[in-house]
Amino acid sequence: MSLNDGPSGGQQAGPSDLSQNSLAFQGEVNERWIDLYFTWAGKSFSFPIAESDRVYDLKVALHGLTRVPQERQKILGLVKGKVPPDQTPIAQLSLASGKKFTLIGTPEGDEIKDPSELESLPDVVNDLDIDFSENMAASNSYQHDKRNIRKVQEATKNLQINIIHPLRQRKRLLVLDIDYTILDTKPLTSGSLPPAECARPGLHEFLEAIYPYYDICIWSQTSWIWLETKLVELGMIGAQRGYEISFVLDKTCMFTVFSERDGKPWTHSVKALQIIWNHFPQFDATNTIHIDDLSRNFALNPGEGLKISAFKHAHTTEAMADRELEKLARYMVHIASIPDFTTLTHKNWKHVLKHLPPRSSH
Numbered sequence: 001m002s003l004n005d006g007p008s009g010g011q012q013a014g015p016s017d018l019s020q021n022s023l024a025f026q027g028e029v030n031e032r033w034i035d036l037y038f039t040w041a042g043k044s045f046s047f048p049i050a051e052s053d054r055v056y057d058l059k060v061a062l063h064g065l066t067r068v069p070q071e072r073q074k075i076l077g078l079v080k081g082k083v084p085p086d087q088t089p090i091a092q093l094s095l096a097s098g099k100k101f102t103l104i105g106t107p108e109g110d111e112i113k114d115p116s117e118l119e120s121l122p123d124v125v126n127d128l129d130i131d132f133s134e135n136m137a138a139s140n141s142y143q144h145d146k147r148n149i150r151k152v153q154e155a156t157k158n159l160q161i162n163i164i165h166p167l168r169q170r171k172r173l174l175v176l177d178i179d180y181t182i183l184d185t186k187p188l189t190s191g192s193l194p195p196a197e198c199a200r201p202g203l204h205e206f207l208e209a210i211y212p213y214y215d216i217c218i219w220s221q222t223s224w225i226w227l228e229t230k231l232v233e234l235g236m237i238g239a240q241r242g243y244e245i246s247f248v249l250d251k252t253c254m255f256t257v258f259s260e261r262d263g264k265p266w267t268h269s270v271k272a273l274q275i276i277w278n279h280f281p282q283f284d285a286t287n288t289i290h291i292d293d294l295s296r297n298f299a300l301n302p303g304e305g306l307k308i309s310a311f312k313h314a315h316t317t318e319a320m321a322d323r324e325l326e327k328l329a330r331y332m333v334h335i336a337s338i339p340d341f342t343t344l345t346h347k348n349w350k351h352v353l354k355h356l357p358p359r360s361s362h
Contacts, residue, residue, distance in 0.1 A: 031146055034095050040066050040103040049090055052146035054258055056086035056267065068105035077101040087258040087265045142257055143300055148272075151255040152300075156278040159253055164237065165244035167215050172336060173283045174214040175273065177292040178230060179222065182206075182325070184314035188230065193315055195233035200311045203234070204241055206325035211243035213336035214289075219249040219271050221297075249276075257299055273301045286340045289332070306346035327353055 031050045036058075038045055045065050049058055059070040075083050078101040079093055142148055179185040182200045187193035207216065218236075220227045227250050231237045237245055254269040271292070277284050290298060290305045298305030308328060313319050331349045334356060338344065 031150070032091075034090065034097045034099070036095070037098065037100045038062075038103050039100075040068070040105070050147065050150065051089065051091035052150070053090045054086060054147070055084055055088045055090070055093075056256060056258070057147075058090065059086070062103055066103065066105070067107035068103065069108050072105040074104040075101060076104065085265065086267060142259065145257075148255075148257060148300065152272050152274050152278075155253055155255060155272070155275045159249075159275060159279065161247050161249070161279055163247055165246050167246050167280065167282075172214045172341075173217060173276070173280075173288045174210060174332070175217045175219050175271070175276065175288065175290040177271075177294075177297070178218060178220040178227070179293075180310040180312060181291065181293045181308065182311070183230065183234065184312055184319070186312070187314055188233070189226075195230075196235070198314050199234055200325055201320060201322050202325040202329075204236075204243075206329045207236075208242035209329040210332045210336075213333065215246045216243065217247050217249065217276065218245055219253070219290075221251050221254060221269065221271075224250045224252070259296075259299065268296045268299075270299045271297045271301075273304055285342050289335075289341060289346065291328070303342060304346075306349055330356065330359070 031052055033048045033050050035046060035048050047061050047065065049061065056070075059073055062068060062073055062075075063070060078095070078099070084093065176182065182203050184193075184198045184200075188195055188198040210216075218227070218231065220230075222230075227248060231245070231248070235241070249271075251269070253275055254271055256267055257270050259266050259268070271290065273285075273288055273290060277288070285301070285304055288304050290301060291308060292298065292305065293308060293310040295302075295305065295307045298307075306328075308324050311319065311322060311324070327350065331353055334352070335341065335344060
């Protein structure tokens with residue numbers, strides 16, 4: 001079954017369906033734009049860039065125009081000396097509109113890469129993380145950063161959401177990660193274990209328990225083709241279950257932000273819930289919860305994020321004894337009746353569980 005199929009007949013939600021009251025559509029961000037011109041391989045190019053953008057964004061634009069990967073780009077004449085680090089704001093380069101420079105570099109080929117290479121996304125597999133709920137001042141600055149606001153706008157406008165199963169009235173929204181949250185990705189992509197044995201114990205029972213209260217969105221930091229394959233192989237789509245997946249987002253809906261970790265510049269991707277809220281204004285911070293094994297994905301929405309332990313080494317005795325999803329189901333059912341999720345501190349979810357009455361044996 002394809003993710004483009006579903007009971008709704010392929011219903012899509014695009015920018016034309018968006019609420020004009022949503023954050024991303026309350027007017028354009030007031031920014032200064034600079035027109036840059038460069039030559040590469042004997043050809044001339046031009047593109048605009050905002051002062052709130054970073055050197056990273058400039059390199060991404062160059063890659064889009066020339067297919068020269070960032071690591072191969074040699075930029076001459078843009079600034080005196082060496083080009084500053086990726087996290088440097090363009091405004092700090094003091095560039096005049098009409099600035100000209102030269103790009104040297106070999107473009108990437110059109111070779112077909114091995115699936116394992118495509119799946120090896122640094123943000124998915126590395127263990128570096130940061131808890132933005134412990135530094136709300138930093139998170140607040142990211143949310144009000146002009147570049148990040150514009151990135152949310154761009155992602156909102158570019159996103160066409162395929163509705164796999166119709167959203168229901170008066171339900172909460174669960175945004176759920178896949179890799180190492182509900183699935184040990186490594187043995188699945190390598191083929192060393194059957195898909196069912198790569199799933200976190202209690203996966204389907206968890207989704208069935210919360211489904212009466214929550215519509216479900218899967219948001220994975222992988223490419224669409226591998227995301228579709230994972231969901232079908234896990235039996236989350238196309239199988240007769242006591243739950244339905246409403247819609248799915250992949251890594252193209254994410255963008256890079258620039259923060260600090262241990263006092264040093266740090267670059268990572270984020271899942272900005274505002275993109276979803278702009279498409280579906282019935283959802284907002286009061287009724288959305290985002291579950292992931294990486295806190296950094298909550299950078300723009302730390303209050304809505306709930307981090308659970310990563311699930312790895314499937315098929316070991318310890319992994320098969322994992323009961324994280326069973327506990328999480330109890331917590332989510334418990335909070336489903338609370339009118340405003342912003343009054344909750346999801347970081348304390350296990351502490352809340354300890355004070356819940358024992359479950360009935362019936």
